[in-house]
Amino acid sequence: MSTSDLRASDLDLLMSTVAEAYRDDPGEGMPWALLLGLAELIPCDLGVCYQHHDHRACRTLLMQGVEPGGGREPVCGPEEPAPDDPFWQLWWQATCSWPQRTGNLHRVVHTGDFFPTERARRADPMSEVLPEMRYDMMLSLPAPPGEARRILFFRAEDPSFTERERQLAELIRPHVQEIWLDAERRRAGVPTLSPREWEVLSLAAAGRSYGEIAGQLYVSTGTVRKHMEHVRERLGVHSVAAAAAIAMPHAPAVRSR
Incomplete structure (x- = not known):
C-alpha cells in the first residue's frame, strides 16, 4: 500500500x-x-x-x-x-x-x-x-x-x-x-503486563518449561523465573495455570520467534 x-x-x-x-x-x-x-x-x-x-x-x-x-x-x-x-x-x-x-x-x-x-x-x-x-x-x-x-x-x-x-x-x-x-x-481487571511478561506467560501456558522458554527467548532461566514471579504477583495467583486462566483470554498478539 x-x-x-x-x-x-x-x-x-x-x-x-x-x-x-x-x-x-x-x-x-x-x-x-x-x-x-x-x-x-x-x-x-x-x-x-x-x-x-x-x-x-x-x-x-x-x-x-x-x-x-x-x-x-x-x-x-x-x-x-x-x-x-x-x-x-x-x-x-x-x-x-x-x-x-x-x-x-x-x-x-x-x-x-x-x-x-x-x-x-x-x-x-x-x-x-x-x-x-x-x-x-x-x-x-x-x-x-x-x-x-x-x-x-x-x-x-x-x-x-x-x-x-x-x-x-x-x-x-x-x-x-x-x-x-x-x-x-x-x-476485566487484568493488570497491565509488559510485552516480555506476556510472551513468557504465553509460552508457559503452552506447556514450555522455564529452560525451554529461556532458550527460545535467549535469556537466562533465572530471568524467565523472575518474569513469571512478577506475573503471578500482579494477577494475585500462585501458579502458571491460574495466571493463564485469568490473563490469556485477554492477551495481545504475541510475536513468535
Missing part, C-alpha cells in the same frame, strides 16, 4: 488518536477517544460508529457512535433477536456482510467498491432500509464465529470516501484491534 497521498499531519493525528485511546477510560465497547479521533481523522456528516453484531441470532450486541461535532450517541445493546427486521433479512446479500462472506477482514471497503454509480447504489435494497446513508466505509475487526465487529464511517452527502481515507483506515486498523483488546483487559 502506498502512502504517497498521506500528509505528515495525517500520521500525527493518527498516532495521537491511538495514544489518547490507550489513556482513555475503556468504556463499554471502544474508548470514546478512539471514535472521536477517528471522526477527526476521517470526517463524516453522519458520524462514526463501532458495532458488534451476532448475525446468527439476528441481533446487535453493542452499538456506540459519535456524531459530527463530537457528540456521543447513547451506547445501546444487546438487543433482542429480530429476524424479521429488513436489515437482517438483507444481511447476507448486502455489502455489510462482505467480510463474513469472503473471510477477508483485513481489507477496508467502501460504497464505491460495490456500486460504481449512484444509480447502482439506489438499486440496492439496503438503500431503502438505510435511506439517509449514501456512503459508508467499513473497517472490520476479528470476532468469534457467528459475530461481526467493525468500525463504520457514514456520510449522507458528497464527497465519497477517497483512497487516502482508505489508507488511513487500513493503517490504524491493527491499532484499533489492540486498543479494543487493551480495553477488554481493563474492563
Whole structure:
C-alpha cells in the first residue's frame, strides 16, 4: 500500500488518536477517544460508529457512535433477536456482510467498491432500509464465529470516501484491534503486563518449561523465573495455570520467534 497521498499531519493525528485511546477510560465497547479521533481523522456528516453484531441470532450486541461535532450517541445493546427486521433479512446479500462472506477482514471497503454509480447504489435494497446513508466505509475487526465487529464511517452527502481515507483506515486498523483488546483487559481487571511478561506467560501456558522458554527467548532461566514471579504477583495467583486462566483470554498478539 502506498502512502504517497498521506500528509505528515495525517500520521500525527493518527498516532495521537491511538495514544489518547490507550489513556482513555475503556468504556463499554471502544474508548470514546478512539471514535472521536477517528471522526477527526476521517470526517463524516453522519458520524462514526463501532458495532458488534451476532448475525446468527439476528441481533446487535453493542452499538456506540459519535456524531459530527463530537457528540456521543447513547451506547445501546444487546438487543433482542429480530429476524424479521429488513436489515437482517438483507444481511447476507448486502455489502455489510462482505467480510463474513469472503473471510477477508483485513481489507477496508467502501460504497464505491460495490456500486460504481449512484444509480447502482439506489438499486440496492439496503438503500431503502438505510435511506439517509449514501456512503459508508467499513473497517472490520476479528470476532468469534457467528459475530461481526467493525468500525463504520457514514456520510449522507458528497464527497465519497477517497483512497487516502482508505489508507488511513487500513493503517490504524491493527491499532484499533489492540486498543479494543487493551480495553477488554481493563474492563476485566487484568493488570497491565509488559510485552516480555506476556510472551513468557504465553509460552508457559503452552506447556514450555522455564529452560525451554529461556532458550527460545535467549535469556537466562533465572530471568524467565523472575518474569513469571512478577506475573503471578500482579494477577494475585500462585501458579502458571491460574495466571493463564485469568490473563490469556485477554492477551495481545504475541510475536513468535
